[in-house]
Amino acid sequence: MKILVVGGAGYIGSHMVKQLALSNHEVVTLDNLSCGYKDAVKYGELVIGDLGDVNVLKQLFSNHKFDAVMHFAAFIEVGESVINPAKYYHNNVSNTHVLLDAMVKHDIENFIFSSTAAIFGEPQYTPVDEGHPQHPINPYGRSKLMVEHMLEDYDEAYGLKSTCMRYFNAAGADPDGELGERHNPESHLVPLILQAASGRRADIKIFGQDYPTDDGTCVRDYVHINDLCDAHSLALSRMQKTGSSARYNLGNGKGFSVQQVIDTAKQVSCRDFKVVITDRRAGDPAVLVADARLAKQELNWQPKFDQLETIIETAWQWETNFFTQ
Secondary structure (H helix, E strand, O other): OEEEEEOOOOHHHHHHHHHHHHOOOEEEEEEOOOOOOHHHOOOOEEEEOOOOOHHHHHHHHHHOOOOEEEEOOOOOOHHHHHHOHHHHHHHHHHHHHHHHHHHHHOOOOEEEEEEEHHHHOOOOOOOEOOOOOOOOOOHHHHHHHHHHHHHHHHHHHHOOEEEEEEEOEEEOOOOOOOOOOOOOOOOOHHHHHHHHHHOOOOOEEEEOOOOOOOOOOOEEOEEEHHHHHHHHHHHHHHHHHHOOOEEEEEOOOOOEEHHHHHHHHHHHHOOOOOEEEEOOOOOOOOEEOEOOHHHHHHHOOOOOOOOHHHHHHHHHHHHHHHHOO
16 A cells, blocks of 8 residues: 555654555655654655645645555643643644545545544543543643544544554564654653663652552553554554444553563663652553553454563663664
8 A cells, every 4th residue: 555654753653654664565754853853764755844734735645646644743742732732732633634634635535543542531440441431631632532533523524534543651662673762852751761771861750659559650551662553554454444433542451560660671771770759740640551452353453562571672772772872
């Protein structure tokens, strides 16, 4: 197939581009490089432009006959979304609206959307399945849920089929060492811990050690980046075969505590580093784990990198090879 990957220069998008290309799909990346990196697009064509630019989309869709579009071009910082919600509603919602209109105009019927567990808000139960109530507690989560609602309406009105992939905690790096995570600023736990291990960061902070968990620290579900990409490929195949839309929660289905991640990182890196215990952050649930049974049943998806040690080993390889040479 010929696939447009919007946001393909970012963390998840670049891994997706590689997997699609190695699976013999023709890939074009659209990215404005506001958060992504030109050198992360190692396969296919890169078009530098914005998904909300009508003229860029018109030229792209006139020059190429795409079978599907994959969308990874959202802003993702929860804290920033609270301080500057306009930025998130403009890019995550309004620009996506422009993209969907262009797809409808050019008869592109398959859309894979990078969504998030943040659409659910504070978990009422765990593990969290697709039927969990959706009450996002920040503009980031609300922006993603707005797009999910928009996609339901576009399916009903225009026949645009979509699959929403609700990630829990994406982690790890390309096992080949070619790609990895480099957000600026970084906010994800695994790379922050490994920055402390490599000496690029003075310490790592644990926000609260008094949660009702085995060791008192928060428990989260970490899913390897390549496993996420596998799920996207399987979802695209399913959508092509069935002609129907779907929504999936993606995670390992098991949680690891902050302390477990720190301890495992010390073992993998053979490094000790400073850990600082500080106060809880507002809005951090004690446990957040995915119920991914639907994706496993309908997509025949099975995470291959489901061990915490493996996830951290791939991320540590990227940290040491890319940042500390």
